[in-house]
């Protein structure tokens with residue numbers, strides 16, 4: 001008999017057919033308590049869970065006694081209580097690598113659009129306000145040959161450094177837990193402590209996962225260390241930056257501007273002060289959102305679940321220590 005799985009994300013037809021060939025699939029709209037209650041029998045029997053969004057914690061695990069593997073369509077896994085999964089012997093699979101280059105492109109888009117005021121001036125032109133030659137009040141700041149500080153020199157950090165170094169001749173600083181010799185050799189990147197990175201960077205780029213250690217790693221004190229001309233970019237996770245402190249820093253000129261793909265609450269509330277600031281570029285968490293990359297992520301997530309439940313896990317496992 002094929003293992004039962006819960007799917008909480010719509011898949012393209014070919015990937016859904018592949019999943020159906022291996023599993024008995026119940027598709028649900030989400031994994032909210034209401035949805036779990038509505039499909040209680042299927043959740044009880046499911047050995048696998050595939051999707052993205054929604055918390056997978058002790059409460060959900062209690063409703064899924066047969067669960068053996070989760071497969072998330074994301075690289076970040078802060079929605080999962082990994083300790084609880086590991087304690088139960090449930091493997092967690094994710095989709096690193098396939099999205100790395102696309103997210104680095106998004107980061108550079110935020111660097112360029114915040115420095116050159118692309119979205120602000122686009123709105124200005126479309127509002128019919130371009131009536132005469134522009135003057136200094138519309139100028140931006142240069143990106144090329146400036147200093148880019150990368151907070152989190154992992155897969156995406158490396159891809160961002162590559163773009164900044166070779167494409168824009170930028171100096172690269174980085175902060176991570178360990179030394180990244182490859183970044184130093186290939187991109188001339190310099191390892192430094194957080195304080196030095198904040199003080200010396202023209203662009204501070206946050207590409208960190210959300211963990212207990214990274215929560216509010218950038219707060220009022222850290223923003224004060226940045227240059228008044230500096231721009232903060234966040235493509236990691238919203239709660240790594242204290243959003244209230246960021247709003248104050250943007251309002252009082254502590255820093256120059258920000259480019260944000262992620263927020264403390266998503267979707268960002270419509271009345272957030274961030275949305276009223278002209279010196280902030282906001283995106284709706286689109287780091288990996290291209291047709292090609294989202295397809296690749298879903299494809300990897302399907303393969304990951306097949307490997308975890310019916311084959312051999314060779315990559316993409318968050319908690320390999322539970323694999324028997």
Ligand SMILES: NC(=O)C1=CN([C@@H]2O[C@H](COP(=O)(O)OP(=O)(O)OC[C@H]3O[C@@H](n4cnc5c(N)ncnc54)[C@H](OP(=O)(O)O)[C@@H]3O)[C@@H](O)[C@H]2O)C=CC1
Pocket residue numbers: 075076077096097099103151152153154155156157175176177178179207208209210211213214235236237261262285286287288
């Ligand atoms: N906006 C979006 O759509 C997307 C956002 N993301 C986010 O980006 C994150 C990074 O992805 P990826 O590059 O693939 O992940 P990696 O695991 O490859 O890189 C994470 C980096 O963060 C560093 N790090 C982790 N904790 C700390 C800490 N406490 N202090 C300093 N450095 C730390 C790691 O340091 P070390 O190298 O020393 O281990 C590593 O360099 C994801 O976890 C996700 O949250 C990812 C994809 C899309």
Ligand SMILES: O=CC(=O)O
Pocket residue numbers: 073074075076077099287288
């Ligand atoms: O935020 C996206 C991810 O893949 O993580």
